[in-house]
Amino acid sequence: MRVVLRAEPLWGETFTGLRMRQFDRLLKVVRERGGDGPGGGRPWCLPLADRVLLVAVYYRTNLTMRQLAPLFNISPATVCRVVQRLRPLPAIEPASRSADAVERLWIVDGTLIPVRDRKVGASSRTYRFSANVQVIIDADTKLVIAAARPVPGNTADARAWRDSGLAEVSAGVTVLADGAYLNTGLVIPHRKRPGRALLPGEEADNAEHRKVRARVEHAFARMKHYKIPRDCRQRGTGLHHAVQAVAHMHNLTLAA
Template identity: 75%
Template sequence: MGGVLRVEALWVETFTGLRMEGFARLVRAVRERCPERPVTGRPWCLPLADRVLLVAVYYRTNLTMRQMAPLFGVSSATVCWVIQRLGPHLALAPARARAADVERVWIVDGTLVPVRDRSVAASSRNYRFSANAQVVIDADTRLVVATARPVPGNTADAHAWRGSDLPAVCAGTTVLADGAYFGTGLVVPHRQRARRPLLPLQEDDNAEHRRVRARVEHVFARMKNHKILRDCRLRKDGLHHAVQAVAHLHNIALAT
């Protein structure tokens, strides 16, 4: 039985949120990272573009693999295999260095992603077993610069930051963060201490800080249009690959 979804403008734009030129850019990036046919075993039953569409649709809709199978005319086992093998190749590319004379401002924050796998999650303040995913964005373009490997959701943002590779990625860059990152060396709001109210200039600084830092919340809202980040059923490194891929999809959607 043939599948329903094909690499056509209607299906791509409806089920992935990408325009055709953006989807073609994604397929080119995956083709450069992954061989067209497996090194061993049988060849894929779907062409590369259809496999990329399958993974993107899965991240966008969070349908079960049994629901995905008839849409592409394959078995649920094939859907699982494609997601496991191709998902890591949709990951966000490393941040590119910019001109030294350009002042860069990045923003970091963490978001909680509900996860079924208890080995990578913990009971969190959203009253669910979740993981803490740290994300860095560019304040000007709102593109995702980097993401960290998710940690259990009860991990404080400051500890998640220190334990990740993000400090090395952000070295030499001005990075804004909220008060949860106090003591990390990032630019955080002025703290009001007991019986020591903030000065008017400090209040103005905090207001401007909140205005700029709100952009990362807008990015989280756009990323969570991909329902995989609202209830992730993947195990082990599956969430890490999903966050990286969704960040990549978000960047492509903004750039096209």
């Protein structure tokens, strides 16, 4: 099955969400980050390309280890070891601050991801145990700039933003957010005051704000084409690594 996935572009794109040249770029990043390991010890039963393919298929389909094992003709335990070993390596590239970064417009929002690990998530407004993940995208390209570590799903967006460290990443850049980010220094819509309606100009500003800010929702929808952010079974730092990898693959599909 793994040979078919690599040889047939249509099947590979269906199971990974990546075209062949995009997958090759992901493979190159993983190799440069030490995916082959330091050497010595028992060799892997799969070459690196197949191991990266396995991880990409896992994030795309969210199949269980038992379901993935027959596709690659290996045991479920080996699937688990491959995922555990490689999951930090496909992470999104660090945000680059070019000279014109201060002239760009970024958008931030949080998304709730259902999790099974009770130490990572909390019961949230969706009545499920979930984690809140803060994500910044570029308003023009819709590329993910950065994704913060998950916090419990009952954490308010404003607090999650303050604790995420993303403020340092976006220093000097105009960042749009919704009304949940009050008193964070971000650009949020005009608010109605008791006894005072919004002025006509403020209504127009809010309409334009909503139109632009919707792009982050579109980015979330594209990222959730990968099934892992819909119901993450990984424990500990597994959700963080999954979000980082999905953000990287999302960027690859848009940029390449």
